[in-house]
Amino acid sequence: MATTVQEPPQIDPRRSPDNGNSGNSGGRNSAPVNGDRRVALDYSPPPSSTAIWVVLFAITMMFAAFTSAMIVRKGSALDWRSFKLPSILVLNTLLLLASSVTLEVARRRIAAFMGKSKGQVESPARWLYVTLVLGLLFVAGQYVAWAQLRAQGLYLATNPSSSFFYVFTVTHALHVLGGLGGLIYVIRKLSRSSLRRSTLVATARYWHFMDVLWLYLLLLLWMKL
Amino acid sequence: MHDMSAHAAQHQAPTSFIRKHIFSLDHKVIGKQYYALALLAALVGMALSWMMRIHLAWTNAAIPGLQALSPSGAPGGVMTPEYYLQLMTMHGTIMVFFVLTTAPFAAFGNFFLPIQVGAEDMPFPRFNMMSFWVTFVAFVVLISSFFLGDGPTLGGWTQYAPLNSVGSVSGPGQGLGVVLWMTSIGLFCIGQLLGSLNFITTTLDLRVKGMSLMRLPLSAWAWFITSCMGLTAFSVLMPACILVILDHVAGTSFFVASNLVINDQLQPHSGGSTLLWQHLFWFFGHPEVYIAIVPGIGIVSHILITSMRKPMLSQRVLIYCMGALAVLSYMVYGHHMFVSGMNPVSALAFSFPTLVITIPATITVLIWVFSLYGSRLRINSASLFALGFISMFVSGGVSGFFLAQPSIDIMLHATYFVVGHFHMVMGVAAMFGIFAGTYFWFPKMAGRMMNETLGRIHFWLSFVGAYCIFMPFHYLGMAGNIRRYSSFPDDFLQPLIPVHRLITIAALLTGAAQLIFLYNLIHSRFWGEPAPDNPWEATSLEWSTATPPPHDNFGGKHPVVYHDPYQYGVQSSVGDYVMQTSPEQVKTDHEEK
Numbered sequence: 122m123a124t125t126v127q128e129p130p131q132i133d134p135r136r137s138p139d140n141g142n143s144g145n146s147g148g149r150n151s152a153p154v155n156g157d158r159r160v161a162l163d164y165s166p167p168p169s170s171t172a173i174w175v176v177l178f179a180i181t182m183m184f185a186a187f188t189s190a191m192i193v194r195k196g197s198a199l200d201w202r203s204f205k206l207p208s209i210l211v212l213n214t215l216l217l218l219a220s221s222v223t224l225e226v227a228r229r230r231i232a233a234f235m236g237k238s239k240g241q242v243e244s245p246a247r248w249l250y251v252t253l254v255l256g257l258l259f260v261a262g263q264y265v266a267w268a269q270l271r272a273q274g275l276y277l278a279t280n281p282s283s284s285f286f287y288v289f290t291v292t293h294a295l296h297v298l299g300g301l302g303g304l305i306y307v308i309r310k311l312s313r314s315s316l317r318r319s320t321l322v323a324t325a326r327y328w329h330f331m332d333v334l335w336l337y338l339l340l341l342l343w344m345k346l
Numbered sequence: 347m348h349d350m351s352a353h354a355a356q357h358q359a360p361t362s363f364i365r366k367h368i369f370s371l372d373h374k375v376i377g378k379q380y381y382a383l384a385l386l387a388a389l390v391g392m393a394l395s396w397m398m399r400i401h402l403a404w405t406n407a408a409i410p411g412l413q414a415l416s417p418s419g420a421p422g423g424v425m426t427p428e429y430y431l432q433l434m435t436m437h438g439t440i441m442v443f444f445v446l447t448t449a450p451f452a453a454f455g456n457f458f459l460p461i462q463v464g465a466e467d468m469p470f471p472r473f474n475m476m477s478f479w480v481t482f483v484a485f486v487v488l489i490s491s492f493f494l495g496d497g498p499t500l501g502g503w504t505q506y507a508p509l510n511s512v513g514s515v516s517g518p519g520q521g522l523g524v525v526l527w528m529t530s531i532g533l534f535c536i537g538q539l540l541g542s543l544n545f546i547t548t549t550l551d552l553r554v555k556g557m558s559l560m561r562l563p564l565s566a567w568a569w570f571i572t573s574c575m576g577l578t579a580f581s582v583l584m585p586a587c588i589l590v591i592l593d594h595v596a597g598t599s600f601f602v603a604s605n606l607v608i609n610d611q612l613q614p615h616s617g618g619s620t621l622l623w624q625h626l627f628w629f630f631g632h633p634e635v636y637i638a639i640v641p642g643i644g645i646v647s648h649i650l651i652t653s654m655r656k657p658m659l660s661q662r663v664l665i666y667c668m669g670a671l672a673v674l675s676y677m678v679y680g681h682h683m684f685v686s687g688m689n690p691v692s693a694l695a696f697s698f699p700t701l702v703i704t705i706p707a708t709i710t711v712l713i714w715v716f717s718l719y720g721s722r723l724r725i726n727s728a729s730l731f732a733l734g735f736i737s738m739f740v741s742g743g744v745s746g747f748f749l750a751q752p753s754i755d756i757m758l759h760a761t762y763f764v765v766g767h768f769h770m771v772m773g774v775a776a777m778f779g780i781f782a783g784t785y786f787w788f789p790k791m792a793g794r795m796m797n798e799t800l801g802r803i804h805f806w807l808s809f810v811g812a813y814c815i816f817m818p819f820h821y822l823g824m825a826g827n828i829r830r831y832s833s834f835p836d837d838f839l840q841p842l843i844p845v846h847r848l849i850t851i852a853a854l855l856t857g858a859a860q861l862i863f864l865y866n867l868i869h870s871r872f873w874g875e876p877a878p879d880n881p882w883e884a885t886s887l888e889w890s891t892a893t894p895p896p897h898d899n900f901g902g903k904h905p906v907v908y909h910d911p912y913q914y915g916v917q918s919s920v921g922d923y924v925m926q927t928s929p930e931q932v933k934t935d936h937e938e939k
Contacts, residue, residue, distance in 0.1 A: 166548040168469035175543050175577060182581035186629075190589060191621055194362070196602055198617030278597035338557060 167319040172328050180296065184334065186188045188341060191285045196346065197317070202280045204346055206339075207269040213262035214339060218283045219296075220255035224325055225246050231311065231321060249308050252328070256301050282346050289338050293331070300328050357471060359897040364462035367386055369479075373544075374895065376478045377457030377786035378791065380448050383482060387444035389864075390489070392857055394437035395917035401425050403843070405833040419497055419518065429516050430832030431500035436492070438503030439527065442634065443534055444485055445773055446455070449575070449780045450641035453542055455569040457791060459545060461888040462556025462566045465903050466898040468544040479538035484533035495522035502830060504631070507601035511593035512615070515608050525594050528587040535584040538576050546571035554887075556907030560662070561926070563886045563911040566650075567665050570642020571672045575633045575640070578676070586623065593618075614685035626688055628679035636675040639739070639771050640668055641711060642779025646732040648911075649786050650714065652884045653729035655922055657912035661938060667706035667713075674703040684752040685759045693752040700750040704743070710789045711740055727801025728882075731782035732811050735775050741813075742770025745820060760830070761839035763823025766816050774812040781808070781863070788867075791883050794874030795892045797870075800866040805861060809871050811856025818845050883923055886911040890927045910938035 195201050227248030234245035267287070270276075275283040303324045310316040360366045370376060400407055410424030419429030456474065468474050491498040496518040501509045504529065514521035519657045548572040549562070562570075566648055574724070589600045601623045602615035647664055651657055658664060680688070680696030714736055723729060745767040747756050757765060771900065781804075788796050827834065827842055880889040887907070891900050905927045913924040924932050 168551040171547045171550050174541055175546050179539055179577055179581040182578055186582040186626060187550050192599065193619050193622045195697040197603060197619035214907065257442045279600065302669040
């Protein structure tokens with residue numbers, strides 16, 4: 122399905138029911154009290170921007186909990202058996218990093234599409250599809266990594282080290298799948314010309330965070346496993 | 347190209363019954379749903395406490411109906427020691443999670459936070475709806491453990507390792523019961539995280555014109571601070587629950603050490619860390635109890651100011667104290683682990699912040715008390731419960747000073763002293779906060795007034811009754827009465843049995859008094875006197891809109907805020923107060939910008 126060139130969303134501030142007084146402009150201009158005046162700020166982050174930081178913080182705390190569990194568990198007994206990380210993880214990492222790059226390319230093209238140079242941008246969603254595919258390949262690659270471990274006889278309960286490997290990588294992969302859902306949502310919104318810039322920004326932040334988180338996990342597992 | 351002006355996702359007023367009352371996106375309906383869930387949970391939790399108390403006082407008493415619930419747990423209606431522990435676990439879990447986290451934070455917060463900031467709804471109404479239904483499913487999963495397998499888990503609401511991970515060999519309910527508990531609480535964490543997401547974004551991004559952060563009512567600040575705590579705490583409990591479930595179903599060994607023999611059977615696990623669970627759990631667990639009390643602090647402050655007709659000595663300091671409680675709560679969690687076998691130096695490291703955390707709590711109480719001094723307090727059910735909150739918070743809090751010191755805690759750990767401490771601060775003070783909020787906000791939520799006489803009777807019976815129940819717990823603890831025992835056969839505990847009997851009688855009577863509240867709630871909901879828009883002559887935004895508020899909270903108008911929420915004791919055209927939304931300028935000593 123080719124994406125056709127569409128009209129960018131038309132935003133008429135007068136149509137918004139509160140004339141811009143709440144939400145984005147809420148709390149900016151304080152009504153003068155006893156003759157005081159306060160400096161009015163013109164911009165406040167839309168709720169999705171705050172929301173994504175909240176979500177990323179919660180995810181960080183969860184992985185912090187797993188990290189501390191791993192460190193404690195490793196030190197609590199002598200049964201920790203280190204093993205070599207499956208080789209495909211290198212390829213998976215490159216795929217994920219590439220997907221972040223393609224996502225940034227997509228953002229710029231969409232921004233251009235929604236801006237002045239709309240006539241010059243064809244298929245603004247193309248690079249989103251590329252990101253989507255790279256993300257799916259990453260998850261598939263993780264599955265291969267798990268299969269490689271199973272071939273070596275390393276299952277979830279074989280050893281605490283393998284337990285944590287699976288716990289970390291499965292949890293991360295599930296969150297990546299969530300990010301893929303977000304990308305699909307963005308693609309659909311774009312095709313209906315109802316994509317908000319803040320939604321795209323939030324989705325991109327989440328996706329890049331998955332990237333950074335994966336790099337941290339790779340380092341952690343490589344050093345500590 | 348401008349982005350669309352960000353505000354609460356607008357949704358049309360629903361028309362179908364399902365959309366109006368069941369799967370509603372409206373934060374007000376969601377708040378009421380949470381309240382109903384908390385009410386149901388409180389009744390179940392209270393009934394469980396009655397069964398526990400009867401068994402403790404009269405160990406061989408047959409409780410009617412109990413055999414039908416569990417033939418193996420209560421043959422002939424007399425509960426086995428294991429069944430006592432199972433009921434105790436469910437009592438604690440239901441009360442802490444489904445009453446004390448749900449009612450003050452999720453119920454009142456969902457209903458009133460958007461209105462108090464001036465918004466039409468939360469920014470993510472679908473996540474909000476999801477958060478309630480996920481919490482509801484969590485409750486159903488928890489309750490189902492009564493009826494599935496060999497009953498609910500018996501490991502206490504704290505679910506310590508290795509008992510939580512070894513399975514059925516360690517007792518009834520330790521197989522399926524634990525998995526259901528962990529699943530339920532894991533779901534509960536997700537529900538609360540979704541809720542925190544909405545609360546934080548509402549407070550930061552949806553404030554209406556003129557509503558600076560310092561002009562937010564103290565209740566709004568309390569909900570905001572609580573949601574920040576919940577965000578950090580629940581996202582640690584959930585992975586811990588996942589690891590326990592893996593220990594059960596996947597054969598891993600995160601929490602069970604090697605060479606563990608239970609009932610003459612060597613357990614197959616090896617190498618796990620028992621203390622790891624305690625660290626993960628209490629990192630959540632201590633902020634959790636502040637999640638239970640901080641909304642109460644905000645609600646009680648809000649009610650007292652309205653009733654005193656004057657602001658607190660310093661609203662700003664109260665906000666800082668609530669924030670300090672939140673931040674410090676993460677540094678004190680090891681005070682639950684003084685005698686767990688961890689390094690005694692870390693005991694010292696946890697004891698110090700535990701003593702420091704008493705400072706913001708004390709400042710809060712002193713501000714309340716000194717603000718009350720010289721005020722002409724309007725007495726009604728809401729302000730009575732607010733005063734009762736202060737009394738209970740102090741009484742329960744001071745025993746914490748003793749428990750904070752490891753040397754004393756060695757004697758008092760796992761005795762009734764601890765049980766008395768947390769019941770007074772959580773079981774009574776936080777409950778009084780819920781009652782105060784109910785009597786204060788019921789007119790706005792239901793459009794009708796509650797019966798004031800019944801409210802006062804409810805207060806006095808609860809106040810006196812709660813002291814009669816829980817003060818003796820401290821004495822019992824100092825006398826060496828161990829907690830989490832289903833009976834006390836030891837010689838040195840025999841003289842304490844009459845104390846237990848008195849407590850049980852007080853508990854049953856005080857429990858009966860709660861039925862007055864229940865009757866008042868239900869009767870007023872349908873047949874109470876219609877409430878005016880602002881029955882308490884209060885200033886915050888919820889009182890500036892219709893009773894009950896329309897679908898979009900302000901009837902198409904967007905309020906503009908001119909004042910802080912505590913302009914009382916001034917002379918204005920309407921009386922001794924100025925509403926936040928009134929442009930009237932009055933002579934005032936101090937105004938928060």
